[in-house]
Amino acid sequence: MVMDGIDPHARKLMEVFSAIERSKWNDSPVKGLAANEAHVLFCIKHKTIFPQEGMKVSEIGRLMKVTTPTITQTINNLYKKGLVLRIPDIHDRRSVRIKLTDKGEEIIKRVSEHICITFNGLSQHLGSEESDKLAELLLKAHNYIINVKKIDI
Amino acid sequence: MVMDGIDPHARKLMEVFSAIERSKWNDSPVKGLAANEAHVLFCIKHKTIFPQEGMKVSEIGRLMKVTTPTITQTINNLYKKGLVLRIPDIHDRRSVRIKLTDKGEEIIKRVSEHICITFNGLSQHLGSEESDKLAELLLKAHNYIINVKKIDI
DNA sequence: GAAATATAATTAGGTATCATAATAATATTT
DNA sequence: AAATATTATTATGATACCTAATTATATTTC
Numbered sequence: 001m002v003m004d005g006i007d008p009h010a011r012k013l014m015e016v017f018s019a020i021e022r023s024k025w026n027d028s029p030v031k032g033l034a035a036n037e038a039h040v041l042f043c044i045k046h047k048t049i050f051p052q053e054g055m056k057v058s059e060i061g062r063l064m065k066v067t068t069p070t071i072t073q074t075i076n077n078l079y080k081k082g083l084v085l086r087i088p089d090i091h092d093r094r095s096v097r098i099k100l101t102d103k104g105e106e107i108i109k110r111v112s113e114h115i116c117i118t119f120n121g122l123s124q125h126l127g128s129e130e131s132d133k134l135a136e137l138l139l140k141a142h143n144y145i146i147n148v149k150k151i152d153i
Numbered sequence: 154m155v156m157d158g159i160d161p162h163a164r165k166l167m168e169v170f171s172a173i174e175r176s177k178w179n180d181s182p183v184k185g186l187a188a189n190e191a192h193v194l195f196c197i198k199h200k201t202i203f204p205q206e207g208m209k210v211s212e213i214g215r216l217m218k219v220t221t222p223t224i225t226q227t228i229n230n231l232y233k234k235g236l237v238l239r240i241p242d243i244h245d246r247r248s249v250r251i252k253l254t255d256k257g258e259e260i261i262k263r264v265s266e267h268i269c270i271t272f273n274g275l276s277q278h279l280g281s282e283e284s285d286k287l288a289e290l291l292l293k294a295h296n297y298i299i300n301v302k303k304i305d306i
Numbered sequence: 307g308a309a310a311t312a313t314a315a316t317t318a319g320g321t322a323t324c325a326t327a328a329t330a331a332t333a334t335t336t
Numbered sequence: 337a338a339a340t341a342t343t344a345t346t347a348t349g350a351t352a353c354c355t356a357a358t359t360a361t362a363t364t365t366c
Contacts (some may be wrong), residue, residue, distance in 0.1 A: 002265040010276035112155040123163035
């Protein structure tokens with residue numbers, strides 16, 4: 001069997017990865033708000049440098065590693081729900097600035113609180129040392145996998 | 154700001170999780186084979202107790218934590234590609250046994266080899282101790298998150 | 307300063323990977 | 337024998353992405 005060639009440590013890793021794979025830890029905690037909508041709100045709220053300016057669609061896309069048409073769609077949905085506004089950019093008439101409405105602010109506050117609670121809880125559950133260890137190893141593993149792929153092509 | 158309430162260790166974890174989130178480490182390594190098709194082949198090949206019997210659709214679904222209609226669809230695609238056969242179960246006429254064709258065996262061999270190489274490489278890259286540590290922490294984190302969700306509802 | 311090129315957002319249309327509900331056939335339990 | 341459960345399938349839909357084409361505006365180059 002081919003799979004007999006796998007190292008026991010590697011197999012353990014593989015099994016955990018495959019067990020974890022399909023669990024959506026990043027679901028939206030707010031009913032009626034899709035996961036991708038929550039992500040966009042989070043991005044707008046927590047990754048802006050100048051909050052009063054709002055965020056460009058292309059900026060959101062770049063930060064989230066998603067194409068602009070995808071962001072446009074999500075923004076449309078958030079707009080329908082009254083959570084964001086589109087404000088024409090004064091200095092570049094091709095651009096639109098996305099800002100949160102008061103309702104949007106209220107919703108992202110709830111999302112953020114949930115994320116805080118979840119990760120504070122997780123970090124405490126693991127202990128700060130192991131928590132840092134997990135972050136470090138995950139990143140290292142991720143970078144390795146990404147590069148293996150690139151070489152493969 | 155709400156996010157100021159997050160512990161530095163928790164924040165680090167959150168950032169790594171969100172950086173990793175959208176990378177598909179489990180893509181199919183074989184051109185023309187979809188990721189979910191590779192998963193089903195892998196499941197049939199490596200999780201059967203009695204390989205000569207083939208695997209039931211419901212069994213595959215249970216093992217992969219996916220509904221049976223979804224498996225049926227994937228099996229249809231694999232069938233079209235000549236990678237699996239449907240063999241009526243002799244003892245239960247409602248059931249169908251899914252078996253790999255020779256071509257299917259050949260393909261899953263290539264998939265398995267790729268998985269072996271990837272995880273052996275990763276495990277070596279991390280070192281066996283850290284590799285085990287990552288598996289342990291990931292599982293622990295996963296279980297925690299799953300349970301938080303359940304309590305939340 | 308006109309022409310060529312680049313960038314921003316959108317629209318249109320499509321793909322991958324799942325799900326639920328309903329159905330038909332067969333097994334199992336009562 | 338009747339009621340219930342299970343197996344697989346079909347039909348349909350949802351989510352979250354994508355690429356290609358389009359329109360409008362900016363920037364660069366000659």
